[in-house]
Amino acid sequence: MAKIGYLGPPGTFSELALQYYLAAGEQRDLEPVCLPSLDDVLAGVDRGELAAGLVPLENSSEGAVNRTQDLLAHRFTGLFIQKEMVLPVEHHLLARPGMTVAAVRRVLSHPQALAQCRGYLRRLLPGALEMETASTAAAAAMVAASGEPWAAIGTRAAARACGLSVLAEKINDCQSNATRFVVLGRQDGEPGAGCKTSLIFSVADRPGELYSALAEFARRGINLTRIESRPARSRLGEYLFFIDLAGHRQDAPVKEALQALAARGAGLRLLGSYRPLEEGAGKAPGRGAGCGPGRAAGCRSGGSSGPGGEGCCFAVNSQAGLEKTGLPERNGDGWPHPAYVPGGEADRAAGVCRQEPVGPGLPELRRQIDAVDAQLVDLLVQRMQLVEQVGRLKQAGRIRDYAREEEVLRRAGEHARAAGVRPELMKQVFQLLIRQAVEIQDKSGGAQV
Ligand SMILES: C=C(O[C@@H]1C=C(C(=O)O)C=C[C@H]1O)C(=O)O
Numbered sequence: 001m002a003k004i005g006y007l008g009p010p011g012t013f014s015e016l017a018l019q020y021y022l023a024a025g026e027q028r029d030l031e032p033v034c035l036p037s038l039d040d041v042l043a044g045v046d047r048g049e050l051a052a053g054l055v056p057l058e059n060s061s062e063g064a065v066n067r068t069q070d071l072l073a074h075r076f077t078g079l080f081i082q083k084e085m086v087l088p089v090e091h092h093l094l095a096r097p098g099m100t101v102a103a104v105r106r107v108l109s110h111p112q113a114l115a116q117c118r119g120y121l122r123r124l125l126p127g128a129l130e131m132e133t134a135s136t137a138a139a140a141a142m143v144a145a146s147g148e149p150w151a152a153i154g155t156r157a158a159a160r161a162c163g164l165s166v167l168a169e170k171i172n173d174c175q176s177n178a179t180r181f182v183v184l185g186r187q188d189g190e191p192g193a194g195c196k197t198s199l200i201f202s203v204a205d206r207p208g209e210l211y212s213a214l215a216e217f218a219r220r221g222i223n224l225t226r227i228e229s230r231p232a233r234s235r236l237g238e239y240l241f242f243i244d245l246a247g248h249r250q251d252a253p254v255k256e257a258l259q260a261l262a263a264r265g266a267g268l269r270l271l272g273s274y275r276p277l278e279e280g281a282g283k284a285p286g287r288g289a290g291c292g293p294g295r296a297a298g299c300r301s302g303g304s305s306g307p308g309g310e311g312c313c314f315a316v317n318s319q320a321g322l323e324k325t326g327l328p329e330r331n332g333d334g335w336p337h338p339a340y341v342p343g344g345e346a347d348r349a350a351g352v353c354r355q356e357p358v359g360p361g362l363p364e365l366r367r368q369i370d371a372v373d374a375q376l377v378d379l380l381v382q383r384m385q386l387v388e389q390v391g392r393l394k395q396a397g398r399i400r401d402y403a404r405e406e407e408v409l410r411r412a413g414e415h416a417r418a419a420g421v422r423p424e425l426m427k428q429v430f431q432l433l434i435r436q437a438v439e440i441q442d443k444s445g446g447a448q449v
Pocket residue numbers: 387390399400401402404405408433434435437438441
């Protein structure tokens with residue numbers, strides 16, 4: 001069966017978006033494949049191992065997903081957008097049962113989710129540290145596995161899958177928070193009503209160049225629905241312009257404008273012509289409480305306001321079973337893909353963190369291990385940096401603190417025991433870390449006081 005990749009682990013917003021896409025029924029026979037990074041999703045499509053990949057492109061409060069844009073501009077230049085969908089995104093604060101908001105000392109999540117909840121975090125958790133993870137679902141899994149007073153920002157689906165409780169609901173600062181996802185493939189879509197075209201271009205470094213390039217669209221009456229710039233990565237001050245416009249690349253005015261742009265000597269990369277999922281269903285959301293753009297990213301102009309004017313921006317017509325302002329939950333009521341429903345009630349009651357409904361295979365498990373390893377490296381680097389800072393506060397020759405080392409080892413052992421791992425094993429790992437920490441501090445020589 002042909003495969004479609006998405007950014008995992010299961011429980012991410014990308015997975016929910018993929019469920020929407022598959023539920024819409026245009027592509028029935030695609031097997032979802034969960035991958036640890038956006039790079040892996042695009043590389044899989046590029047190599048032909050995946051028929052398609054579903055990735056986030058922009059968010060109504062945080063703007064572009066830079067990694068996706070950069071990969072399309074610089075690395076995977078043979079990939080095209082085939083479909084887009086805009087989904088409302090609601091974030092919840094998740095923690096192990098029994099935790100309270102006041103007790104949370106660290107909040108883990110994907111950088112975009114942390115950014116979208118920054119106001120809430122400042123107001124209600126001013127003392128908590130933020131820690132970035134590869135995905136919201138990975139954050140939930142880490143909180144579930146840790147004995148620390150940590151919380152994750154993520155979906156209810158992730159909470160269910162990992163046995164976490166929802167400490168606070170809908171903590172995103174912008175009520176009409178929505179993300180635009182696109183399906184990428186090796187060809188773009190056929191012409192049709194309601195099509196959109198996305199492209200990237202660069203202009204020569206001369207006065208009026210951007211103005212003249214944009215005039216090619218204006219003079220042909222082409223409506224630009226988005227314009228954004230990113231560094232061209234050649235040198236400081238050079239930019240690529242990302243544009244979305246209404247129309248298919250084969251529509252006469254669009255075709256002419258693109259030819260004119262190319263003739264100007266501008267670098268041009270067509271990202272494809274495509275229709276939103278379920279034509280005409282993209283709705284402009286109402287304005288959130290004074291935040292974000294008036295209409296969510298990717299919403300078409302001229303649409304009626306979102307359901308209830310509450311900022312929903314569904315791109316699928318069929319909303320049976322979907323919450324008005326929330327993401328659909330994998331509760332089996334209205335979500336038409338039983339294959340995605342995670343472990344049964346018994347699992348949930350036992351708080352078992354099941355990643356896949358039917359046991360994942362070797363490649364999938366290894367991909368998940370790779371994602372955990374990447375996070376471990378990040379955490380180890382964080383520890384080293386802290387150790388170095390501590391070293392700078394010490395006097396040269398007085399680096400070791402045996403009482404502190406004992407405490408660190410004791411705590412590691414306790415956490416291991418609580419998580420069902422042999423304490424001795426974890427202590428050995430920490431002995432190695434402490435040895436390395438002392439070396440780092442020795443090298444920096446302590447404070448010169
Ligand atoms: C980091 C410190 O320095 C050393 C390294 C330690 C560690 O890696 O945890 C603990 C005690 C010290 O011997 C510290 O004093 O906190």
